[in-house]
Amino acid sequence: MRLSTLAALAVLLLGPGPTAAAPHDHGRLPDDVPSSHTHVPRPWRRLSDAIIRSIWGLPQSQHSVRGADPRYGDDVVVRFSIRTAEEAEALAAAVDVLFLDVWEFNDDWADLRIAKDVVPSLLGLLPASLHTAHQPLMQHLSLAQAVFDTFPAPAATQPHHHYSPDVTTSPRAGRGHPFFQSYQPLSVIDPWMSLMSSMFTTHVRRISVGLTFEGRDIPALRVGVHPTDNQHPGGARKTVIITGGAHAREWISTSTVNYLAWSLINSYGKDREITRLLEEFDFVLVPTLNPDGYVFSWDTDRLWRKNRQSTTLRFCHGIDLDRTYSYKWDGNATRANPCSESFAGDAPFEGVEAQRFAEWARNETEYNNVDIVGFLDLHSYSQHILYPYSYSCNDQPPHIEDLEELGLGLAKAIRVSRKGHSYKVASACEGNVALANKKKTILPRIESSGGSALDFFYHQLKVKYSYQIKLRDTGSYGFLLPKESIIPTGEETLDAVLYFGRFMLGQVGMAAKAQDAKLDEKTVEEQHEELIEL
């Protein structure tokens, strides 16, 4: 019997598990650490385990890691290096049939999360060449411990929290600011955003870009100074949108958007470059495009990725918000499997939050005199700066040279930043596909990557400078990046954003060089005229 048939049979036979969503605790305090004793693996993950175990006749899992969250107790993350089409195809099939959780894949490797004792059986499905081309990540600590470590420390060991802006630190530096010592839950981020807008009324406004499936606000901060003098007559307001948290478990993307917001807000009037930027542009900062998923990742399952929308399978919630946009939507690959971590829904824009956000952005450009000139969609992990297109490597965007140039500039800005890390620059399709050898032969995909926010903003909304940036790290901790990395990641991303601003202002890049050359020419001409006059 084919494995896919077995899997489908198991779905029918095992039937729905208990309803997944526990009621949300809106009153959770920032210092709360989720109980590690009450959780059970989420229903579809148990289903996946059951299928795998029935296929190979394995004994039921013994969650025996003492003190660890049983949800993750036996799981490991394994990195495969893929070099041939056969390997890529076999891995993609295994992911599909066994509902494996793909953490990240790119031109070098694919990281999969899987129960430890199932690894040998998985290897049995894969070509012999992959039997040696894999290694476990996070060998020095358990997944459960890494999950635990990303939550704030208990209140007694934390410095006293106060969320007022700290005017004593250097304007660009969030170092030492308690807000960035830990990842923050939505119940803290939300009032923090309100506080920012009420304290800095000259250049900050809190806005909403829509409502989530569960009825939450998707909050954003619009940061910028609308000039009142006559030098800026009524043209459309140039606006840069920076988003995070489309995938719930990518907490570093949410904290980084907050870091950027805080740095821009607090530097206005103190730092000449940032003040100029806020005079020229509005920045709309959306720390989490997926608040329902983010709350769920805090309260129930730290490794939750999708939103919390119901699907045709009662026990499998969630649509992948970066696969549901209408441009080149490619949901046919996952349509039959709502349990997939990259489920794109049954139709374009079925993902509520993505649809509302896209509608808001379109509305801004059509009716609110806004010209969106840049879109930076922050994700994790792998340290990549990706430009369109995501959906296919066969089509090139019309502005590929400019996109590459600015992408390389952003990567350089990060690299020369305060101990900044090295980020690769690639088209999103290449960043999401295995490549064989140096000739860049494209191998079969591990997962489809159509319907992305990146392609939608670039192609549908005509935002020329659209990027997806995958932040730290390259796999030491993956989504479970320690909180000590919040500030360094924020700093290096701020430097990239400042470079982005300089580029848009024509101060760096080819445009600036062309300008310099013009000036030089002028000087030569002027000198010539002077000589003639003599």
Ligand SMILES: [Zn+2]
């Ligand atoms: Zn992501």
